[in-house]
Structures are given as C-alpha cells and as structure tokens.
Amino acid sequence: MNDLIARSNPDGSTRRQKLLLIYPPMTTPTSPPLGAPMLKGYIERELPNWEVKVLDLNIWCYERVFEMLRSGFIRIPDEYLPGGQSALASLLEVPDFFRGKTARDFYADPAAYDQYGELLLGITHIMSTQLGNEANSIHQGAGLSPLLAEAFKLILEEKADCYGFSMIFNQQLPVGAALGRLLRQETTSKVFFGGSCFTAGAEDFLRWYPHSADVIVDGDGEEPLKQLLLQGGSPENVPGAVFFEDGEVKRNTSEYRRDIDAYGKPDFGNLQLDRYYSPTPVIPLLLSRGCYWRRCTFCVHYMSAGLTYRLHGLEMVIDMLRGFVEQGIRHFSFVDEMIAPGHFAKLADAIIESGLDISYYALSKPNRTFTPEILAKMARSGCKYLLWGLESGTQRILDLMDKGTRIEDVAQVLRNAHSAGIANHVYVICGFPTETAEEFGNTLRFLEENREYIYSIHRGTFSLEPGSPIYKEQERFGVTRAWMAQPTPLGGRWLHETVSGMNREQTQNIFQSVQPFFRRFNPYAVYLAxxxxxxxxxxxKLGAEAMKQMPREFPALNLSVAPSGVQATTADLLS
Structure with a gap:
C-alpha cells in the first residue's frame, strides 16, 4: 500500500490520513473561500480514509494584524492612515463594525461605512504589499517575519500528511510559494497548489518558484487531487498536473468532467463564519463551470474550464441552498463566470417553487434576452443585484470585444432590472486597443444618461493577457507592438502599442480624471462597491424602493474631447 495512503497507529490499525488545505493571505475578508471547501467536500466523500481540514490563513492574518496593532507590536506609518495616528482608534474598530458589533450601524450609517471601508482597504493594501515582500525575501535566504513564522507554526501544528494551497488572487502567490517551500524543507509531506489564478502561467510559476510545490493543478481540482492522494503524490496521468521531471517543467492534459453534480457540495464545516467581516454570513457558491459565452476577446478567465460550460442540475442547486438555509444562512454570492438568461429564468423558477427565502447576487451579460418577465422573476427569487459586463458605451468597441451586445439593448436591460427591484453594477474598461478619447467619452455619456439605474461602476484599464484572442491576433485588433514590461510569477505584465487610439499615458490620465464621477454612483456609500x-x-436590508429614494450628487461631466482623428492629450472629461 502506498505510504501516503495508509499509516499505522501504535496498535497496528490503519489511521485516517490528514490533508490540510490552506487559503493564503491577503484578500477581502468578507466571506469564506470557496475552492478549498469544494475540495474538502469531494475528497472526504470519495476517500473516507482521508480527513480534510481547511485553514483560512487570510482571516487568521487579519485577526493577528489587528491584535498586533492593539498591543503596539506593529505600527502603521502616519502617511498610510487618513488623519494620521488619530485614526488608529477607528482602524481598530474596523473588524467589529463590519461584523455588526459596534454602536455605529452597518445598515444605517453610510458615513461610518465609508470611514471604515477606506481604512480596511488601506490596511489590506499595506499588509498585502508587506507580506508579499517578506515572502519573496524567504526565497532569497532571509528568515521568517514574526507574522509568517506564526502562520508556519500554525500549519505545522496540524501535523498533516499532505498539504494543498488554494489560491485565487495574484497577491496570494508569494505567501503561498514561501510557505510551500518551507513545508517541503521542513517535512517529508507532499505539497500541491491549485486555483483559478493558474489558468495561464502555471509553468511560469513553477519556474519562478521552483521549490514551492511538488505539483500544480490547472483546471478542475477535485479529481486530480483525488488521484494525487491515491498515487502518493505522483503526477503520472493526473489531469492538469504541472511538475518538474528531469529538470524540465512538464504538463499533463487537463480533463473536464461533464457531470459536475458528481463533485458534490462544498463543505464549510470547519470554518467559523462569524469570523468574517460581514454582519451576517455570505456564502459563495459556484452553480456552473466555465462561461456560456466564451468569446470576449480580452478575456482568459473562461479558459480555466477548458473552454467548456457545465451546469449543476437545478435539483442539486436547490438541495444545496436548502441545506444552508436550514443552518440559518440565507445570503449567497453566485460566483459563476456568467449566468445565461435562459438558465437564470429556470433557476429563478426553481428557487421560487422551493419556497426558499434567500438573497443573492451574480454576474451576467446585459443582452436583450433578459426580458422584463425574466428580471421580475429573478427579483422574486431573491436576486438583489447583478454585475453586468457593460465594458463600453461605443458599439465599435463592443463589436471588437465580441460581447454580443447592442448598446441600446443594454440601456433597456438596465432600466428593466431597476424597475424589477434589482440593482445594477456595471464593469467598464478604458483603453481597449484603438479606442479613442471620444469613444471612451461615449461610455461616460452612457453612464451619465443611465445613472438613475446604475449603483456602481467596477472599472479598470485594458490589460493585454497572454492567451487571449487579442494576444493571439494582435494585427486584427490594431496592436502594432507588444512586449513584456515586467516579468511576474505567472508570465509577465505586458504592454502594447496600437495603430490608432489613446496611448498608455492618455488612457491613464483620462481614467484617473474620471474617478470622482465613478465613485458617486452608489446611493448608500462610496466604498460599498x-x-x-x-x-x-x-x-x-434597506429594500429596492428605499435605495431608489436616496439622493446622489455627481460631479458635472465635460464630455468635450479632441476632434475625430486627433490624438487627445488628457482630454478634460471632468469639469
């Protein structure tokens, strides 16, 4: 029998093996991670001789940082605190405010929300940067910082037979890599990495951090992890495995199971939900794998599912939701890449017919098939808001993106959702290849004209992603030159030049100039988005009608830009 599978107790009996799944810092601490609980649920069902524990080092890290601040063990420099050290007392109140445990009401004090929201963003940025630097120094031979030393001690105390790291965001990678390296140095246990951040660049990551993991898994993690445990950590024939062999990085072909109901339900059992920074628990759920559209030319996210789209059966979804409701949990984030209108209608029907009283939000694409009837049904089922992939207010740009949307239809969908009682959040991209300042002005004009129906703008500037359709067909999109500006663990940060449109400096200047306009969309609080x-x-809590009545003040927009065909400079888009 493989040594990783069966070890004996002193009396000669076979004991259960232990797998520790670790979620590294630092990311938003408002809800628990999803990937590790999904793996826990699957492995414990499939391999009953394995005990699986999820260790959320992210929320632990926040707790320790605030304990260290209270004791004076660490200090935040004045320049990072709004108001200097006088703001320290408010900073220390952040965890309790977001947990709903202070006199200031999370649901009734927007000024307090903005105050604490800004402070939490600040401490997250500071600590994420600091931890990343400290973690990277370990690879250069430096010792452990006090916080990372505590984290490593916490991991070792679990006495696991195998370790897995589940990572979603790039800022988790240095810490995960450092802890993985230490585990491989200090123990004989196998270390596996996985998560959606490895959609592209797993090979690059292993070359960048060659001592961090025995195997990285790209794609669905459930079946590969099961096989790794059954094979004593050997990556042979394990789908999606990336590993070193004879000094070279090798990759096995990924496989994607059609029947994802077979993966079962996530198990959040050993996570204490009251530790997270929300006044009531919010549980993330994945109702599908992949993206039903799979055509956006700037995107690589859908590649994590191997260009597939696989749905959980509605019966399983309702059973899963009912299980949480019976535990007193009724708030959910559906973190699917995108939910199609037709499936959303069926999902809403199933929730309504089940009688479940839940609230949720999700992501989708604002096309005309989201009829008033479907949106009304979604609202009745508990949909509180949708994050729409708007991206641009110019049809030429939408067509280049291959969004499959018409701008006039988008406006109607936003109005219909608002009328149904569903809040609208929208994504916007500035600086898509060949986009002019005038065309980005069209996006701003669209937002201005529809601001009554929009509660948040999630925005960013265009980034050229290796593996995306634009990257593969640069000439078709007017990209005349592309180069790696900075190496990174996942393959580098890429810059580009185009035959026409705004250059990088113009894009950044315009984008920064309109931030005050973007920030004013939420009726409740600036930082809520x-x-x-x-x-x-x-x-x-407040209800759709109350939100509609809240006053909003917007900076006046000056949408005058350079004439067509003329390169604008910073184009004063704000007065």
Whole structure:
C-alpha cells in the first residue's frame, strides 16, 4: 500500500490520513473561500480514509494584524492612515463594525461605512504589499517575519500528511510559494497548489518558484487531487498536473468532467463564519463551470474550464441552498463566470417553487434576452443585484470585444432590472486597443444618461493577457507592438502599442480624471462597491424602493474631447 495512503497507529490499525488545505493571505475578508471547501467536500466523500481540514490563513492574518496593532507590536506609518495616528482608534474598530458589533450601524450609517471601508482597504493594501515582500525575501535566504513564522507554526501544528494551497488572487502567490517551500524543507509531506489564478502561467510559476510545490493543478481540482492522494503524490496521468521531471517543467492534459453534480457540495464545516467581516454570513457558491459565452476577446478567465460550460442540475442547486438555509444562512454570492438568461429564468423558477427565502447576487451579460418577465422573476427569487459586463458605451468597441451586445439593448436591460427591484453594477474598461478619447467619452455619456439605474461602476484599464484572442491576433485588433514590461510569477505584465487610439499615458490620465464621477454612483456609500458581499446585504436590508429614494450628487461631466482623428492629450472629461 502506498505510504501516503495508509499509516499505522501504535496498535497496528490503519489511521485516517490528514490533508490540510490552506487559503493564503491577503484578500477581502468578507466571506469564506470557496475552492478549498469544494475540495474538502469531494475528497472526504470519495476517500473516507482521508480527513480534510481547511485553514483560512487570510482571516487568521487579519485577526493577528489587528491584535498586533492593539498591543503596539506593529505600527502603521502616519502617511498610510487618513488623519494620521488619530485614526488608529477607528482602524481598530474596523473588524467589529463590519461584523455588526459596534454602536455605529452597518445598515444605517453610510458615513461610518465609508470611514471604515477606506481604512480596511488601506490596511489590506499595506499588509498585502508587506507580506508579499517578506515572502519573496524567504526565497532569497532571509528568515521568517514574526507574522509568517506564526502562520508556519500554525500549519505545522496540524501535523498533516499532505498539504494543498488554494489560491485565487495574484497577491496570494508569494505567501503561498514561501510557505510551500518551507513545508517541503521542513517535512517529508507532499505539497500541491491549485486555483483559478493558474489558468495561464502555471509553468511560469513553477519556474519562478521552483521549490514551492511538488505539483500544480490547472483546471478542475477535485479529481486530480483525488488521484494525487491515491498515487502518493505522483503526477503520472493526473489531469492538469504541472511538475518538474528531469529538470524540465512538464504538463499533463487537463480533463473536464461533464457531470459536475458528481463533485458534490462544498463543505464549510470547519470554518467559523462569524469570523468574517460581514454582519451576517455570505456564502459563495459556484452553480456552473466555465462561461456560456466564451468569446470576449480580452478575456482568459473562461479558459480555466477548458473552454467548456457545465451546469449543476437545478435539483442539486436547490438541495444545496436548502441545506444552508436550514443552518440559518440565507445570503449567497453566485460566483459563476456568467449566468445565461435562459438558465437564470429556470433557476429563478426553481428557487421560487422551493419556497426558499434567500438573497443573492451574480454576474451576467446585459443582452436583450433578459426580458422584463425574466428580471421580475429573478427579483422574486431573491436576486438583489447583478454585475453586468457593460465594458463600453461605443458599439465599435463592443463589436471588437465580441460581447454580443447592442448598446441600446443594454440601456433597456438596465432600466428593466431597476424597475424589477434589482440593482445594477456595471464593469467598464478604458483603453481597449484603438479606442479613442471620444469613444471612451461615449461610455461616460452612457453612464451619465443611465445613472438613475446604475449603483456602481467596477472599472479598470485594458490589460493585454497572454492567451487571449487579442494576444493571439494582435494585427486584427490594431496592436502594432507588444512586449513584456515586467516579468511576474505567472508570465509577465505586458504592454502594447496600437495603430490608432489613446496611448498608455492618455488612457491613464483620462481614467484617473474620471474617478470622482465613478465613485458617486452608489446611493448608500462610496466604498460599498469595493465589498460586493456588503452591497448585497445593504440592498437586502434597506429594500429596492428605499435605495431608489436616496439622493446622489455627481460631479458635472465635460464630455468635450479632441476632434475625430486627433490624438487627445488628457482630454478634460471632468469639469
């Protein structure tokens, strides 16, 4: 029998093996991670001789940082605190405010929400940067910082037979890599990495951090992890495995199971939900794998599912939701890449017919098939808001993106959703290849004209992603030159030049100039859009009609830009 599978107790009996799944810091602490609980649920069902524990080092890290601040063990420099050290007392109140445990009301004090929201963003940025630097220094031979030393001690105390790291965001990678390296140095246990951040660049990551993991899994993690445990950590024939062999990085072909109901339900059992920074628990759920559209030319996210789209059966979804409701949990984030209108209608019907009283938010694409009838049904089922992939207010740009949407249809969908009682959040991209300042002005004009129906703008500037359709067909999109500006663990940060449109400096200047306009869209609080779970809780608590009545003040927009065909400079889009 493989050594990783069966070890004996002193009396000669076979004991259960232990797998520790670790979620590294630092990311938003409003709700628990999903990937590790999904793996826990699957492995414990499939391999009953394995005990699986999820260790959320992210929320632990926040707790320790605030304990260290209270004791004076660490200090935040004045320049990082709004108001200097006088703001320290408020900073220390952040965890309790977001947990709903202070006199200031999470649901009734927008000024307090903005105060604490800004402070939480600040401490997250500071600590994420600091931890990343400390973790990277370990690879250069430096010792452990006090916080990372505590984290490593916490991991070792679990005495696991095998370790897995589940990572979603790039800022988790240095810490995960450092802890993985230490585990491989200090123990004989196998270390596996996985998560959606490895959609592209797993091979690059292993070359960048060659001592961090025995195997990285790209794609669905359930079956590969099961096989790794059964094979004593050997990656032979394990789908999606990336590993070193004879000094070279090798990759096995990924496989994608059609029947994802077979993966079962996530198990959040060993996570204490009251530790997270929300006044009531919000549970993330994945109702599908992949994206039904799979055509956006700037995107690589849907590639994590191997260009597939696989749905959980509605019966299983309702059974899963009912299980949480019976535990007193009724707030959910559906974190699917995108839910199609037709399936959303069936999902809403199933929730309504089940009689479940839940609230949720999700992502989708604003096309005309979201009829008033479907949106009304979604609202009745508990949908509080939708994050729409708007991206641009110019049809030429939408067509280049291959969004499959018409701008006039988008406006109607936003109005219909608002009328149904569903809040609208929209994504916007500035600086798509060949986009002019005038065309980005069209996007701003669209937002201005529809601001009554929009509660948040999630925005960013265009980034050229290796593996995306634009990257593969640069000439078709007017890209005349592309180069790696900075190496990174996942393959590098790429810059580009185009045959026409705004250059990088113009894009950044325009984008920064309109931030005050973007920030004013939320009726409740400026920083509410930074915490998606909180937005859903506020909309649920206050109700759609109350949100509609809240006054908003917008900076006046000056949409005059350079004439067509002339390169604008910073184009004063704000007065």
């Amino acid at each position: 930074n915490y998606r779970d909180h937005a859903m809780l506020v909309y649920d």
